[in-house]
Amino acid sequence: MPIFEYSCRKCKNKFEELVRGKEKPACPKCKSKHLEKLLSLPSMKTETTHGLAMKAARRRDRKQGDQNLRNQAEYEASHDEG
Template identity: 35%
Template sequence: MPIYLYKCKNCESEFEKLVRLNDTPDCPACESRDLERQFTAPAISTKKTRDRSFSKARAVAMNTKKEKDHAQAEYERNYIKDHS
């Protein structure tokens, strides 16, 4: 069975789906069936790519969280300064 990459035209989320021939999946995020098939990728390289992009995405997410925590701390510091 091929794995297809789909993009939801309704909520713009992208996802991979294992589909049978002529089977139309629905969006896992919003259950819309208004999807755009992006391309077919062989299963083996897809897994590698996914692992790599996953750890990259996780690193980005952690950085974003760190920045958010930092901004929050900064905000609290300024707030205390302004209100004391």
Template identity: 50%
Template structure:
């Protein structure tokens, strides 16, 4: 069941509503059907978490690569003969 978040254009009230094909969503405060559908919060959170996870894994990879280069340079310096 899709739950959408709406913002009422009539009174600016924001609310979540379970949307059924048989029901036209209306503002629970002023009964207006002039509503703006907002991006649902759970979806937004998931996207944020995914992007953060990608950034963290990229940062880890970058760090690992830098350490490899440093180790390689140290090895070359010690074995420069």
């Protein structure tokens, strides 16, 4: 079973965690799941980088979506008045 080393983005705590399947470890100190995987297996690293990029893109999309909704609401509000 692989043991991965993580660095917590929240409290900078570094710890090793036994990871089974797609279980997501949490920082033992602050329970945050915003972790950075430190193990440098090339294939793993690529996967992690890709996963993080996807996550960031998804977060950006969601933010953009919220903004669009807000703009739409503002547009409708001003449209009703005028």
